Structure formats: C-alpha cells, structure tokens
Amino acid sequence: MTTNGAARVENDDWKKSTISRKFPTYRRKPIVTNRSWLKGKQLDDEAEGLWRIYDNLYDLTDFVAKHPGGSFWLERTKGTDITEPFETHHIKGVPQSILDKYFVRKAAKPRNYTLTLKENGFYRTLKKRVAEQLKHLDYSPKRRSFLYHMGLLCATALFTLMTARHNNIIFELSAALSLAWLSIAAHNYFHQRDNWQMYTFNLTLMNFNDWRISHAISHHIYTNSLHDLEMSMFEPFLCWVPNKYIASKARRYISLLVQPLIYAGIFPLHLIQRTLRSLFAKNELYWHDAIGLTLPLAMMAVSPTTPVDALIKWARIIGTSSFIFGLIGLNASHHTPDICHDGDALREDRDWGLYQLDTIIDRGDIKKSHFMNLTHFGDHALHHLFPTLDHGILPQLQSVFLETLNEFRGELREITFWDHIIGQSKQLLRTQVNNIPPDQRNTKNYDK
Numbered sequence: 001m002t003t004n005g006a007a008r009v010e011n012d013d014w015k016k017s018t019i020s021r022k023f024p025t026y027r028r029k030p031i032v033t034n035r036s037w038l039k040g041k042q043l044d045d046e047a048e049g050l051w052r053i054y055d056n057l058y059d060l061t062d063f064v065a066k067h068p069g070g071s072f073w074l075e076r077t078k079g080t081d082i083t084e085p086f087e088t089h090h091i092k093g094v095p096q097s098i099l100d101k102y103f104v105r106k107a108a109k110p111r112n113y114t115l116t117l118k119e120n121g122f123y124r125t126l127k128k129r130v131a132e133q134l135k136h137l138d139y140s141p142k143r144r145s146f147l148y149h150m151g152l153l154c155a156t157a158l159f160t161l162m163t164a165r166h167n168n169i170i171f172e173l174s175a176a177l178s179l180a181w182l183s184i185a186a187h188n189y190f191h192q193r194d195n196w197q198m199y200t201f202n203l204t205l206m207n208f209n210d211w212r213i214s215h216a217i218s219h220h221i222y223t224n225s226l227h228d229l230e231m232s233m234f235e236p237f238l239c240w241v242p243n244k245y246i247a248s249k250a251r252r253y254i255s256l257l258v259q260p261l262i263y264a265g266i267f268p269l270h271l272i273q274r275t276l277r278s279l280f281a282k283n284e285l286y287w288h289d290a291i292g293l294t295l296p297l298a299m300m301a302v303s304p305t306t307p308v309d310a311l312i313k314w315a316r317i318i319g320t321s322s323f324i325f326g327l328i329g330l331n332a333s334h335h336t337p338d339i340c341h342d343g344d345a346l347r348e349d350r351d352w353g354l355y356q357l358d359t360i361i362d363r364g365d366i367k368k369s370h371f372m373n374l375t376h377f378g379d380h381a382l383h384h385l386f387p388t389l390d391h392g393i394l395p396q397l398q399s400v401f402l403e404t405l406n407e408f409r410g411e412l413r414e415i416t417f418w419d420h421i422i423g424q425s426k427q428l429l430r431t432q433v434n435n436i437p438p439d440q441r442n443t444k445n446y447d448k
C-alpha cells in the first residue's frame with residue numbers, strides 16, 4: 001500500500017506547469033481536442049463563467065457580435081481568462097470605455113497563469129513603442145503579401161487542374177508545394193480581423209477557425225507549455241515536453257521514425273477526426289469546411305479519366321502538401337534543446353514577452369525574403385508578439401524590437417532550417433529538464 005502510495009505521489013509530482021498554478025485539466029483526458037482544451041480552460045481559469053482580463057470579470061455577451069475583430073474570438077473564449085490574447089491582439093489598445101461598459105466584478109481568485117504583463121515590463125514597453133512606430137510605417141509591403149497570397153492561390157488551382165488532366169509528377173509536386181505555401185500565407189490572414197484570405201486555409205482540409213483556437217489562442221499565448229495544444233495534439237507520437245511520464249525514451253526513438261508519416265497525415269487527419277467527433281459526439285464542422293472539397297471536385301470535373309483516378313491524384317497532392325507543411329511548420333522555430341519547454345527553468349523576470357523569446361529561435365536563413373517569411377513562418381518572434389500585423393511589415397519593427405530586447409536582457413536568436421531540423425529531432429529525445437534559466441545560459445554581452 002505504502003509503496004503504491006509513494007509511487008502515486010511520485011507519478012503525480014510531474015503534474016505541474018511552469019507557467020500556471022494548476023496542471024491543465026484537459027491533459028487529464030484521454031483525447032485532446034480544441035473543445036476539451038477550452039472546457040478545461042473554463043474549469044482552470046477562475047473566470048466564473050464570464051470573460052476575465054487581469055483580475056476583472058466582464059460580461060461581453062452584447063459585444064460579441066459587435067467585436068471589430070470578428071465574433072468568433074469572443075464567442076469561443078467565454079468563461080476563460082483572455083488577458084494575453086486581449087493584450088497581444090490590440091496594439092493601439094482598446095478604449096477603456098468599451099471595457100468599462102461590460103465590467104461585472106473583480107475575480108474572487110488569483111489568475112491561473114503566472115507570466116506577467118506589467119506596465120513597465122518588456123512586452124508592454126515594446127508594445128507602446130511599436131504602436132508609435134505603426135503611425136509612420138510604410139504599409140506598401142502589405143500589398144506584396146496580398147499579391148503573393150493571390151499568386152499562390154492561382155498556382156494551387158492551376159497546378160491541381162493540370163495534374164488532373166495530365167500524368168505529370170512535376171505538376172503534382174508543384175500543386176502540393178503551392179498548397180502548402182498558400183496555407184502558411186493564409187495563416188498571416190486568419191490572425192487578423194475576418195477577411196476572405198483566411199478561407200483559403202481550408203483548401204488543406206484543416207479549418208482556420210480551429211486554428212484560431214489551437215494556434216492563435218493556445219500555441220501563441222502559452223507557447224511550449226503544457227497548455228500549448230500544438231504540442232499536446234501530437235502526443236504521444238511526437239512529444240517535445242522533456243518529461244518521461246508523457247513519453248518514455250523508447251517511445252521517443254520511435255517518434256523519430258514515424259515523424260514523416262505524422263507530417264503527411266496532418267491535413268487529412270484533421271478533417272477525419274473532426275468528422276468522426278461530429279458524427280459520434282458534438283458537431284465540430286463549419287460550413288466553410290466545404291471549401292476543402294472544391295479542389296477534388298474540380299479535379300474530377302476536368303479529369304479525362306475516371307473520378308477515382310482524379311481522387312487518387314488529389315489524395316497524393318494532399319499527403320505531399322501536408323508533409324511539406326509539417327516539415328516547415330514543426331521545424332520553424334520552437335523545438336531545439338536550447339529552447340524553453342515546460343519544466344525547464346525560466347528567467348526571474350516572468351514577463352510574457354520575454355518568455356516568448358525564450359521559446360523561439362528565428363529562421364535566420366530567410367530573414368531577407370518577404371516571400372519566404374510569409375510562406376515559412378518567418379520573423380517568428382515578432383509574429384508571436386504581434387500576431388495581427390501583416391508579415392510584410394514586421395521587418396520595419398526589427399530595430400525597435402532589438403533595442404527594447406537589449407534593455408530587458410532578452411536575446412533574439414537565429415539559426416538555419418537545417419539546424420532546426422536537427423535540433424527538433426534532439427528535442428524529441430530530450431527527457432531531462434534544463435535547470436539553468438535562459439538569461440544565465442546566453443552568451444550574449446548585453447549593453448550596460
């Protein structure tokens with residue numbers, strides 16, 4: 001009995017997060033989904049069924065439909081703490097009068113999340129400076145993002161139809177590549193207020209609304225922590241948390257081998273899972289999931305052979321495109337052993353923005369290309385801090401960013417794609433936490 005009890009205590013000991021008071025409830029469930037993540041968050045966040053920002057509770061029911069960013073963001077986050085998404089999605093700030101109108105009461109309990117957003121801390125200082133810079137920026141690169149995205153949409157349509165008409169591997173690979181790049185460019189848009197470009201993300205069979213939760217609200221805010229759905233959704237097949245209780249060492253070696261298959265399965269499995277859950281539990285499909293069917297239908301319509309032949313070609317395009325997307329996305333910036341993951345020691349200054357910097361290493365090899373940044377999750381650190389800004393204008397914020405970072409003893413790290421691929425594989429194998437805080441590990445000499 002005693003031994004069992006001791007073992008249980010030891011087993012439960014790992015159930016803590018470095019960025020929150022509570023172990024996330026959704027991680028206690030066998031299946032991790034957007035829905036279970038939000039439900040768990042409602043239980044953990046001490047928001048008392050309302051919307052929580054810092055220690056204030058608001059009833060935004062009457063504001064949801066009026067929200068300039070689109071109703072989805074607030075509809076889905078009811079009953080949760082939205083402090084960080086609120087801070088990061090409004091650079092110029094939301095007039096206090098709007099918030100005051102919906103204030104209900106102070107929250108009874110302290111916030112679950114332990115990262116800070118202090119007025120004079122790194123993130124809010126940088127945000128004020130960026131808001132000032134935004135008044136004088138050259139916005140013409142936004143037009144280029146628009147043209148790149150349009151070009152990729154046309155290329156995807158063209159190469160897909162050419163693949164349907166001809167047996168040509170070059171057309172097929174071009175269709176797969178265009179679709180992968182198109183979806184990453186569409187990601188630039190689903191972070192912003194509702195727009196038509198976000199719908200093009202759904203050509204992959206994934207859904208932009210789903211990604212607004214798993215990526216924008218979960219991954220962007222609680223990066224690399226136990227709250228990050230973009231980590232937990234891949235477990236136990238791929239596990240980047242350095243914790244042997246989540247995935248054993250043996251499992252981690254297997255994950256290296258299955259990695260390519262997981263990449264290729266991202267697009268189709270997304271739709272299959274949501275369809276199955278919609279059939280057997282609660283609906284998780286949106287009307288715009290139908291957009292994903294346009295490519296196979298168009299291929300069947302123009303195919304000179306049978307519809308089945310067209311469908312097989314489309315399935316190959318989807319699998320290859322998903323592989324390219326996974327390769328780019330999962331090796332973009334978050335997973336090398338030098339990057340903070342839940343369990344690793346954090347710096348003493350628990351500023352949310354500095355934490356972001358410690359969970360990201362940028363791709364230095366694509367810095368100079370607008371097209372590559374848009375299609376390869378480039379300028380990732382700045383993108384995490386200001387997700388609603390078009391990727392095209394981020395380079396103009398680089399100097400104010402670096403200056404502020406230097407003042408707060410943060411560092412923007414950069415490595416190549418290849419280094420990320422190698423580092424990501426090493427991270428998959430890592431089970432030991434890093435006990436040295438990031439600011440004590442860094443070799444950079446800070447300006448005094």
Ligand code: HEM
Pocket residue numbers: 060063067068069070073074077082085086089090091092093094095098099191192193388
């Ligand atoms: C989960 C929390 C929230 C998210 C993720 C969110 C997201 C967004 C997004 C994406 C935009 C468009 C930004 C752009 O494209 O430039 C936006 C704009 C806006 N939101 Fe929110 N929002 C949230 C909460 C709120 C709340 C609580 C209020 C006020 C009660 C609010 C008021 C506004 C206003 C006034 C704008 C237009 C002005 C601006 O862009 O700064 N939002 N929001």
